[in-house]
Amino acid sequence: MKSENQKAKLLYIEKYLRENTDENHPVTTPRLIEYLDSKGIKAERKSIYSDMDLLTAFGLDIEKVAGRSGGYYLASREFELAEVKLLVDLVQSSKFITEKKSRELIQKLELLVPHHEAVQLQRQVVVSDRNKAVNESIYYSVDTIYAAMSGNKTVRFLYFEWDENGKQVLRKDGSYYEVSPWLLTWDDQKYYLLAYDREAQIIKHYRVDKMLHLETGKDARAGREAFEQIDVASYGRRMFGMFAGQPRTVRLAMPKSLAGVVVDRFGNDVPMRLLDEQTIAVRAEVSVSAQFFGWLAGLGAGVRIIGPDDIAAEYRNYLSSILASQ
Incomplete structure (x- = not known):
């Protein structure tokens, strides 16, 4: 008499092959019969042969190893x-x-x-003592944002920052932000939402892990024309830590040994030329901010801003203010 599980026989065989076999670990027919019996399913050698043929015809890449110690194994799977x-x-x-x-x-x-x-x-698995996020809802936030973009709707959320005690403090006195989402981007292992602020009439970006109580709004998105004017490919390259700043074309001089650092930051199409045997000139589109100046300072004393003059002066003032505070 067949058991209630008998109809699931092929499913159990596929499950066993996927979870337990590979080229170095084939399963013998007796072991498979024993496994099926533990699930309340009766099987014989001939039926196993037929089952393997059926699973192969269905699309599973099952290989047979000849010999007494041979058997069957799943030769390929979705991921290696x-x-x-x-x-x-x-x-x-x-x-x-x-x-x-x-x-x-x-x-x-x-x-x-x-x-x-x-x-x-x-x-x-070594995930302890790592600077990981604490906002567990970020996964659902990403889904909500994509759903809003797909439905051409705004999103609403509370936005927080950290205070000196490591506590979350809501911005705008706890009032909701409502913006038009256009793009999710990734910078320094963080998700950012690029969205149009209808009130300010500009594109802004927000850290997704700092959003709370995110929900889809009722209004249609605004700012399509403003977003289409953004060169998305270069947007992330010119931002430093996704901090906003005035977009400018800056000319830099630095040791040619730093060419790789420049390519990593701005891409391999950034204009570079030799000034002398040891120095290169670089022209890059950046958002001028304290974070940009901090990046420059980290490259060392051999890096200079050679234009525009107002940005060079602003950089010198930035360095002077740091020295004065020490």
């Missing part, structure tokens, strides 16, 4: 171990993902590889 390791590393290193969510995501990623390979992923 190296690819899943890469995803695990990305989850671990992402500051916007909380420690709790990191562990949950890694546990789900482990399901993409056989159990004996998942152990290698578990050994990689």
Whole structure:
């Protein structure tokens, strides 16, 4: 008499192959029969052969290993171990993902590889003592923003900052922001929303992990023309830490050994030329801010602003004010 689980036989075989087998760990027919029996499913050798043929015809890449110690294994799957390791590393290193969510995501990623390979992923899990986000709702916030953009609607949210005691303090005295979302971007391992502020009539950006009680608004989005005028590809390159500043074309002189740093920051199409055997001139579009000046200072004394003159003077004043405060 067939058990109630008998109809699920193929599903259990596929599950076992996916979770337990690879090229070095084939499953023998007797072991598979034993596994099915533990699930209340009766099977014989001939039926296993037929089941493997059926699963192969369905699309599973099942290989058979000849010999007494041979058997069957799933030869290919959606993700290879190296690819899943890469995803695990990305989850671990992402500051916007909380420690709790990191562990949950890694546990789900482990399901993409056989159990004996998942152990290698578990050994990689080191998410303690890391500067991770604390806003658990960021994952749902991202979904809400995408849904609003898809529906051409505004979004509403509370926005906070940190005070000197490490406590969240709401901006605008706890009033809601309502803006038109146009793009989610990624900078320094943080999500930012680029949105049009209808009241100020400009594009602004907001840290998604600092949003609370995010919801889709009722009004249609505004600011399409303003957003279409933005060169999205260069927007992130000219921002430093996503701090706003006056957009300007700045000319820099620096040791040619820093050419790689320039390419990493602005892209490989940034204009550069030799000034002499050891020095290059760079022209870059930047948002002039204290963060930009801080980046320059971090490159060392060999870096100079050679134009425009007002930006060079502003940089000297920035450095002088730091020295005066020491």
